[in-house]
Amino acid sequence: MADWFLAQEPIIRVGILLSVLAIMATWEILGPRRPLSVGKAYRWSNNWGVVITGTLLTRFLFPAGLVGLGLFVETQGWGLLQMLDLPFWLVVLIAVVVLDFAIWAQHVMFHAVPSLWRLHRMHHADLDFDVTTGLRFHPLEIVLSFGIKAMVVVAIGAPALAVLIFEVILSSLALFNHSNVRMPAAVDRVLRWFIVTPDFHRVHHSWYPHETNSNFGFNLSLWDRIMGTYRAQPQDGHDGMTIGLNQFRDPAWERLDRMLVQPFVGPADSYPINRRPETEGDSREEVTRRRR
Template sequence: MSTTETIFAAEPQLRLGVFLGVLVIMALWELLAPRRRRDIPRVIRWSNNLALVVIDAIVLRLTFPILAVGLAIMAQDRGWGLFNFIDAPAWLAVFVSVVVLDLVIYLQHVMFHAVPALWRFHRMHHADLDFDVTTGLRFHPVEIVLSMGIKLALVLVLGPPAIAVLMFEVLLNATAMFNHSNVRLPLIVDRFLRLIVVTPDMHRVHHSILPEETNSNFGFNLPWWDWLLGTYRAQPLAGHEAMTIGIEQFRTPRDQWLDRMLVQPVKEPASGYPINRDKND
């Protein structure tokens, strides 16, 4: 069996194993060293947030005949994309591909905050009234489909090695759960980690109810883009324990149920939070 065939065959087991492993580790960490007090019972939030994971996976499989890793293998076989035209060292192609994929996800995240129609879908992620490991899995199915479409287009243009796409997908899922976790890190550890990865304290600012803080710290994996592009904010104005999580809309426990979350894009106006909003809203 070739390397690409091995990657394709191992992808489901690898992704599921890392997903479950990180989920369990972060959930236990949250129990042992929580950063903030919980306001909504875990059983309500976890059951509904995790149900979204199942729905998102089903929708992706029904929407796309092939996903990012499979398309990378197809592109390699057919010579599509930049790295299938140039003779770059394998290590360089993998490194550049992972970094470029991460940059595009950062820019996509900014776009979902800048375009009101896209914010309608993304705000379901922000409407979580608590901030823990399952928040990193809570995305509207339409946003998941649009995000995969962007990744597939990038794979066609870039022609990244399949191993790079698999590494990125696994890293993105793992770091999203890590940096959404309600865990306490020593300040010196947090400062060091922020040099290489988005930490929970860094990303929690992004989930503040204040629009100026919501529109900061867009990175999911690498922190560099926020520093370089001027969207970095070190700490929330009210402090991590006192800050209010969520958005001004959808603030009842009933809004955290799956049926209500799925229809949030068509409920309430999309004003107040998009980056290009009217400051007088």
């Protein structure tokens, strides 16, 4: 069964991605959480341009992909999990959980190091928050992220099936928790104890730095609770919060060519962790007056 899944990896990944995308996009139409500030056609065409660019670059540099690396690691017997006498299902489970924590830690690192923040801030510069935001990452960040995940796969000896499961969960939940959907509060309260919900992650896309530097999780919500980076609700409420950064507020920056050059434009000292002196109670006007 595992061999069949691996053989069908491209079909499985693309099929699930498109299915989740269709479901969340439909949900956004039927039950939106917030009105959008920029035309959807304009944002979506450019956000998808970033996705395609990053995908092509990654496939060119790493044609075998992360699952292929997992298969190679498995056949070579590399990594800690390959040395332990554990049931295969437990090895897969441990590998998925460890990879999820690695992504959480990587996310924090991209917020903490100014040079890495320059790459990651394109994701945060989106003036709206919807399903395409979950795929909008600078191509150079995608390449770096692949390298980090590859090192983890080799170090822990993650089998190919675990890598495939993790990649599918990561892409699916990234689409889910970036979606502009309205969910019953009672359902959200229960779900966020286990996974990252849209209201959970939307706080991370607030333009207040103390909120941007919280709720880093993509899949499991426990990492933010354990590490003390969890913030339940945004300061201005979900309906009143401002999405994005205090930079790149002009919708012209949503254009593909301008998104690709954002890492090389303007200062990088506004949002990285421990680089900004504002307090939680700062008003919008106080944030606006700061350097852009």
